[in-house]
Amino acid sequence: MQNLEEFRNEVKEWLDKNCPPSMRSGADPSIPVDEVWGGRKAEYKNPESKIWLDRMGAKGWTMPTVPKEYGGGGLNAEQVTILNQEMFAIGAKQPLLSFGIWMLAPVLLEYGSEEQKKEHLPKIIKGEIRWCQGYSEPGSGSDLASLATKAEDIGDHFLVNGQKVWTSYADKADWIFALVRTGPKEPKHDGISFLLIDMETAGVSTKPITLISGKSPFCETFFDDVKVPKENLIGQLNAGWAIAKALLQHERAFISSFGLGSGMGSGRDLVSIAKKHVGEEDGKISNGFYRSQIASHKIKEHAFGLTFKRAKDEGGKASATASMFKLYGTEHNKKRHELMIAATGINGVAWDGDEFDKEDKNLTRAWLRTKGNSIEGGTSEVQLNVISKRVLGLPS
Amino acid sequence: MKLVLTEEQEFLRDTAKDFAQERTPVTHFRALRDNKDKNLWDRDIWQEMVNLGWSGILIPEEFGGSNFGVAGISVILQECGKTLTPSPLFSTGVLGAYAISNFGTQEQKEKYLPKIVSGEITTALAVDESSHHDPLKTSFEAKKNNEEYLLNGKKTFVIDGASADILIVLARTSGNSGELAGLTLFIVDANADGLNIIKLDMADSRNYANIEFNDVKCSNQEILGTVETGGETVERILDIGRIAMSAEMLGNAESAFETTIEYLKQRKQFGVLIGTFQALQHRAAEMFCEIELTKSAVMAAVQGADENSNELQRLSSLAKTIAGETLHLVSNEAIQMHGGIGVTDEYDLGFFIKRSRVAEQIFGSSTYHTERYANLSGF
Numbered sequence: 027m028q029n030l031e032e033f034r035n036e037v038k039e040w041l042d043k044n045c046p047p048s049m050r051s052g053a054d055p056s057i058p059v060d061e062v063w064g065g066r067k068a069e070y071k072n073p074e075s076k077i078w079l080d081r082m083g084a085k086g087w088t089m090p091t092v093p094k095e096y097g098g099g100g101l102n103a104e105q106v107t108i109l110n111q112e113m114f115a116i117g118a119k120q121p122l123l124s125f126g127i128w129m130l131a132p133v134l135l136e137y138g139s140e141e142q143k144k145e146h147l148p149k150i151i152k153g154e155i156r157w158c159q160g161y162s163e164p165g166s167g168s169d170l171a172s173l174a175t176k177a178e179d180i181g182d183h184f185l186v187n188g189q190k191v192w193t194s195y196a197d198k199a200d201w202i203f204a205l206v207r208t209g210p211k212e213p214k215h216d217g218i219s220f221l222l223i224d225m226e227t228a229g230v231s232t233k234p235i236t237l238i239s240g241k242s243p244f245c246e247t248f249f250d251d252v253k254v255p256k257e258n259l260i261g262q263l264n265a266g267w268a269i270a271k272a273l274l275q276h277e278r279a280f281i282s283s284f285g286l287g288s289g290m291g292s293g294r295d296l297v298s299i300a301k302k303h304v305g306e307e308d309g310k311i312s313n314g315f316y317r318s319q320i321a322s323h324k325i326k327e328h329a330f331g332l333t334f335k336r337a338k339d340e341g342g343k344a345s346a347t348a349s350m351f352k353l354y355g356t357e358h359n360k361k362r363h364e365l366m367i368a369a370t371g372i373n374g375v376a377w378d379g380d381e382f383d384k385e386d387k388n389l390t391r392a393w394l395r396t397k398g399n400s401i402e403g404g405t406s407e408v409q410l411n412v413i414s415k416r417v418l419g420l421p422s
Numbered sequence: 423m424k425l426v427l428t429e430e431q432e433f434l435r436d437t438a439k440d441f442a443q444e445r446t447p448v449t450h451f452r453a454l455r456d457n458k459d460k461n462l463w464d465r466d467i468w469q470e471m472v473n474l475g476w477s478g479i480l481i482p483e484e485f486g487g488s489n490f491g492v493a494g495i496s497v498i499l500q501e502c503g504k505t506l507t508p509s510p511l512f513s514t515g516v517l518g519a520y521a522i523s524n525f526g527t528q529e530q531k532e533k534y535l536p537k538i539v540s541g542e543i544t545t546a547l548a549v550d551e552s553s554h555h556d557p558l559k560t561s562f563e564a565k566k567n568n569e570e571y572l573l574n575g576k577k578t579f580v581i582d583g584a585s586a587d588i589l590i591v592l593a594r595t596s597g598n599s600g601e602l603a604g605l606t607l608f609i610v611d612a613n614a615d616g617l618n619i620i621k622l623d624m625a626d627s628r629n630y631a632n633i634e635f636n637d638v639k640c641s642n643q644e645i646l647g648t649v650e651t652g653g654e655t656v657e658r659i660l661d662i663g664r665i666a667m668s669a670e671m672l673g674n675a676e677s678a679f680e681t682t683i684e685y686l687k688q689r690k691q692f693g694v695l696i697g698t699f700q701a702l703q704h705r706a707a708e709m710f711c712e713i714e715l716t717k718s719a720v721m722a723a724v725q726g727a728d729e730n731s732n733e734l735q736r737l738s739s740l741a742k743t744i745a746g747e748t749l750h751l752v753s754n755e756a757i758q759m760h761g762g763i764g765v766t767d768e769y770d771l772g773f774f775i776k777r778s779r780v781a782e783q784i785f786g787s788s789t790y791h792t793e794r795y796a797n798l799s800g801f
Contacts, residue, residue, distance in 0.1 A: 411703065417707075421695045
């Protein structure tokens with residue numbers, strides 16, 4: 027095996043040559059920043075975003091641990107650490123945001139056939155195909171297994187009919203991984219299959235959803251007599267629930283380590299907001315009642331951060347506590363936003379117009395957006411159920 | 423540093439766990455209370471703890487201790503907290519041992535530390551003077567009189583003060599109540615002339631005293647640390663105490679919680695186990711999360727103490743706040759979820775809520791420490 031120091035030097039040299047100047051720290055602030063999700067419909071304000079994605083994708087370093095035969099980097103854990111360290115050292119931007127990487131790829135590696143892995147993984151890794159997730163339905167929220175979108179076996183293909191909801195970026199995605207009902211007579215968990223569907227197939231349509239906070243990446247996705255090839259079934263027919271659960275684990279792990287991205291609302295500092303709007307006396311937030319509420323919240327946040335660190339240090343026994351992180355992460359975030367808008371006063375409920383600062387208007391939207399945090403990815407009540415049954419062993 | 427126990431600490435925890443389960447189950451505490459024991463702790467049990475080396479955990483090896491650190495003593499207190507084990511381990515093995523090991527003169531260390539290690543003496547820290555913890559408000563007076571000081575005033579709520587052989591007393595040698603400067607710590611023999619030790623009867627049935635000082639003489643040799651800077655010194659000792667107490671409170675909470683979960687799994691009403699009720703399940707799950715947060719806060723504070731972190735004060739206030747709030751919640755919910763049996767004296771849960779509310783007051787309540795955390799954080 028290659029010496030790690032040699033590997034480090036190689037990585038350094040490669041990054042030096044291949045990471046464009048606007049993709050690292052010290053980039054010219056006048057160059058527009060892209061949120062790079064890849065895919066067939068991708069548009070780039072900065073051409074270097076695309077160059078950086080292509081180079082990293084070709085190396086397989088967007089999924090460095092995946093074997094080279096599937097387009098990955100084929101690196102071991104120590105090498106990945108080195109890669110991350112060297113990218114961090116030059117402040118290199120993540121080349122690709124991707125539900126394919128975060129959710130689908132781990133499932134394909136575990137459940138996909140050899141052909142499926144060879145077909146889909148390289149395109150995920152290179153950012154050529156952008157994926158979205160088709161799980162929830164209007165009639166199936168927390169009770170996901172009650173889903174009704176049906177896929178009928180009509181000989182040489184499946185015929186899919188139904189509707190998905192809360193499909194993030196469905197209007198921008200190329201393919202969707204969806205849960206469909208293939209066994210209408212089986213008990214509800216035993217009649218579900220995991221199916222990959224090309225969004226360009228006739229009969230697939232999407233419609234964006236407007237939230238209480240305004241525009242959102244969420245869509246409704248409709249399937250009207252959509253023909254799906256048989257080879258797009260992952261795993262066995264009617265054995266999709268296990269795959270769905272595995273994928274949810276990846277999703278939860280992802281949410282708890284990265285948050286919900288822009289869905290987590292505002293990154294503004296609560297204490298500075300309070301000092302600005304409520305007032306400051308001798309360096310202290312001048313209203314004692316706000317101050318004590320903020321202090322209590324900050325203490326909880328501190329302890330939560332330490333718990334996150336402890337779970338990491340204990341070495342990934344996180345699955346039992348993933349529900350706790352989802353629950354507390356989102357509930358704390360909601361609380362933080364409530365405190366922020368309260369401290370901002372009237373300006374904290376500003377909606378539009380020139381009388382208010384942009385950051386305050388954004389805060390109002392951010393606050394409303396966080397209301398979805400404790401619903402998406404499993405509601406807080408579902409997390410409490412999981413903890414009480416799986417962790418505490420309370421009876422059903 | 424990683425937020426996990428070392429092998430050494432795991433070994434100490436296992437030893438303490440066995441000891442607490444076998445030698446001092448809650449029945450041990452109940453018997454002391456029922457018998458109105460003079461000290462409310464047992465000399466033989468204490469000697470067994472001493473023989474395990476626990477009184478010397480914060481004491482350097484040259485004086486016979488093991489120097490296993492705050493992490494070592496905290497895992498022990500946590501296990502002892504699970505069975506409400508009463509002993510002078512906190513007042514002596516944490517407060518006395520830490521204070522003298524870290525701030526004592528060579529002479530004081532030689533005089534006291536080996537006796538703490540051997541169990542020959544126990545100690546107590548006398549700080550408070552009113553119903554609320556606030557070291558800066560010390561007005562207890564120490565007046566210089568040639569080569570000695572004369573101590574006058576009254577100390578309240580001195581933990582294990584009714585049995586201690588040695589008292590470490592915070593006194594004002596100059597300045598006014600509310601000022602950090604002008605405070606000095608003194609080591610006083612509990613048998614000194616002019617002392618009046620009044621044993622307190624508290625809800626948790628543990629050992630406390632109010633102590634009156636009338637012209638109690640204390641020589642220059644018995645000043646702990648330096649004159650006039652006792653305010654900083656005592657804050658340090660208190661922070662170690664707050665962290666160790668948080669560990670014990672965590673143990674209290676874990677135990678009351680575990681008892682409650684077991685009860686939910688066996689108690690039937692309306693023909694079903696009450697643990698099937700979602701109204702109870704969700705509250706149990708929330709308690710689980712609060713306990714997890716408390717574990718992390720306590721562990722971070724413990725490590726901060728052993729690493730001399732410059733965040734120590736904040737971590738100490740964090741740990742004491744969270745431990746206080748969690749134990750408060752769990753002790754209340756434990757009783758409610760048990761129903762009628764929870765409010766009977768025959769059942770042990772009452773001991774936990776009584777201990778909770780007293781421990782919450784020790785060296786500052788959650789309110790006190792939230793305020794302190796806010797000040798230290800610049801809120």
